[in-house]
Amino acid sequence: MTKPVILTGLRANNNLTIGNYFGGMLPLIDMAQSKASEYQINMFIPDLHSFTTPIDHTSLYDQIFHTAKVFAAAGLPLDDERINMYRQSYIPAHSELTWILDCFTGFGEMSRMTQFKDKSGNIGTDRTTVGLFNYPVLMAADILLYGAKYIPVGDDQTQHLEFTRDIAERLNTRFGELFVIPESVKKQHEFFGKDQGLRIMDLADPTKKMSKSDNSGKGVIYLSDAPEVAAKKIMSATTDDKALVKFNPTSQPGISNLIEILALLKGEPVSVTAGRYEGETKYGVFKQAVAHEVQAFLTDFQSKLSAVSDDDVASALERSEATMATQASLRLLAVQKAVGLRPRTQVE
Numbered sequence: 001m002t003k004p005v006i007l008t009g010l011r012a013n014n015n016l017t018i019g020n021y022f023g024g025m026l027p028l029i030d031m032a033q034s035k036a037s038e039y040q041i042n043m044f045i046p047d048l049h050s051f052t053t054p055i056d057h058t059s060l061y062d063q064i065f066h067t068a069k070v071f072a073a074a075g076l077p078l079d080d081e082r083i084n085m086y087r088q089s090y091i092p093a094h095s096e097l098t099w100i101l102d103c104f105t106g107f108g109e110m111s112r113m114t115q116f117k118d119k120s121g122n123i124g125t126d127r128t129t130v131g132l133f134n135y136p137v138l139m140a141a142d143i144l145l146y147g148a149k150y151i152p153v154g155d156d157q158t159q160h161l162e163f164t165r166d167i168a169e170r171l172n173t174r175f176g177e178l179f180v181i182p183e184s185v186k187k188q189h190e191f192f193g194k195d196q197g198l199r200i201m202d203l204a205d206p207t208k209k210m211s212k213s214d215n216s217g218k219g220v221i222y223l224s225d226a227p228e229v230a231a232k233k234i235m236s237a238t239t240d241d242k243a244l245v246k247f248n249p250t251s252q253p254g255i256s257n258l259i260e261i262l263a264l265l266k267g268e269p270v271s272v273t274a275g276r277y278e279g280e281t282k283y284g285v286f287k288q289a290v291a292h293e294v295q296a297f298l299t300d301f302q303s304k305l306s307a308v309s310d311d312d313v314a315s316a317l318e319r320s321e322a323t324m325a326t327q328a329s330l331r332l333l334a335v336q337k338a339v340g341l342r343p344r345t346q347v348e
């Protein structure tokens, strides 16, 4: 019996924030490790998805490799063969299945995707590519090639998951059981548990969330920030004039955000951190403590990152890519036979 598959993409981006680290990477790594005995874990780097919008291609390759290293530094075990970390473009079946699925996808169906409408609206018609239009089909191929049942999806991806289910059912109805149908969005939420709702806020404007694509970067702590620069960002974080360290995100968003950050760094509940500073009236003293902890965290993380061996990462990627290519090409061949591209008698 093969194990059911959990699949998730790790977006390539050099400038990951501490928000991405605590709210995205760590939960993903925990999930992979806790579920690896019962499920096949596919954690792939969607490099073909990286340039649906314009990017700097001179740094793409290094960014992709760097992403894999950051995950390793954050605790993803490279030597656990149950966890497959692979680059999408190294498995040509992703592109090949996409083309086949494209030819069963309605133009109108793709045109209704709200992500496309939003993103193309921002980019403008001249710079909007067919790749951006088409990327939900590539996403469907990413999922269907491995028969993945569980895919953690945020709100922005729910429509694409629904499409994946639709196209899989469409081909199954027409050609027989080619694909495993991924679970519904509701079931995905049940399976992965409710979003913890962790949101680290921007230091300069604590009413909005910290985001890696923020242009100024003033209120954002990147994993690649020099530790002393990050400490300075904490010291100049926006607070309030209440002169009391208290956890109340509504009335004191800045201070509450710093309490949250400190709690995460210390690995303790917010109530414990807040309790330790109860009655503290000097924001400088409190900020110093947070700045110190952020600085120590980044120093430690960056030294872990530089200790990750390129050779180990490369061989982990290659090992998974070989396994995944075998799985993907079996499914692709079944589809190729079904649509008439290969003789039905060809041995798998």
Ligand code: ATP
Pocket: 011, 017, 019, 020, 021, 022, 023, 024, 025, 198, 199, 200, 201, 209, 210, 211, 212, 213, 214
């Ligand atoms: P972008 O500005 O490009 O949207 P982002 O920083 O919002 O970048 P995403 O790529 O949208 O990051 O999300 C990556 C992961 O990081 C997701 O799991 C998301 O929930 C998590 N995440 C993003 N921002 C925060 C934040 N401020 N606090 C906690 N988790 C976050």
Ligand code: MG
Pocket: 211
């Ligand atoms: Mg985002």
